[in-house]
Amino acid sequence: MKIRVAMHHSPQINHFLKESFFFYTIAIGMDSCYSYVSKNYDRNFEFTDSTLLGRHFSVTLHPEDIIICEKAGMQCFNAPGQLFSATLRKHNGHGGFVTTQWEMQAIFDDNGQPEGIFCVGYNITEFVDTRSRLNTAHTQLNEIGFIQSHLVRKPLANIIALTALIEQDLTDERSSQLCKMLTQSAGELDQMIRDISDKTDE
Known part of the structure; x- marks a missing residue:
């Protein structure tokens, strides 16, 4: 039929x-x-x-x-x-x-x-160009994820560790408070980098 x-x-x-x-x-x-x-x-x-x-x-x-x-x-x-x-x-x-x-x-x-x-x-030129741009963007995201998870977080982890050591030796309450704030901000930044890295790995 x-x-x-x-x-x-x-x-x-x-x-x-x-x-x-x-x-x-x-x-x-x-x-x-x-x-x-x-x-x-x-x-x-x-x-x-x-x-x-x-x-x-x-x-x-x-x-x-x-x-x-x-x-x-x-x-x-x-x-x-x-x-x-x-x-x-x-x-x-x-x-x-x-x-x-x-x-x-x-x-x-x-x-x-x-x-x-x-x-x-x-x-199919538009399709091919779009696919190429997406592949390039994906590669760039992977590179960004690698930089964030391996290159940025290492010095950040050192900063967090150093502020913890400094805080132990401080006797001045004002300086101690500022050091705690610095540790908290560094921890929040570290978590943000983790979250971004997780998204680039999806």
Whole structure:
């Protein structure tokens, strides 16, 4: 039943993907050139007011990612009917790159001969950047936790111990009171550092 529904709606699905502002749809022929590109793909990766149709697939790719694309294509032909994924960097037209995620499948003609690869992709640059920032923040928190629990608390513990020793030798009530206040404040600071360290370890 699901297959019949999918086949019934395939024209609408194809039109949706063709007109999508979110997804990219492309097909690469056996000559390694684009045999189809959606409007959104041209809009994002063609920077000469023309079209990528007929051009070699590598023109949009980061040079290091060409081999990733080639390997994914070989997988598609070795396992017809299966989808294979790849994360690829594409030129953004400003000297940099955006990160894109793709799913690919081999295309065959009515005689079972390979015609190319059909691909559906989308931009994951924001996701990748956010994940990178979170990883950096996590690393920084771990470093802060280490500094607090090992480097800061050691001299603080020494201060607490020294104030306790000094307090034992004091005879002046005013000085003794100030020393107790110093010990209390140092203890409160030590507890705050413990609490912060516990949170950075979570």
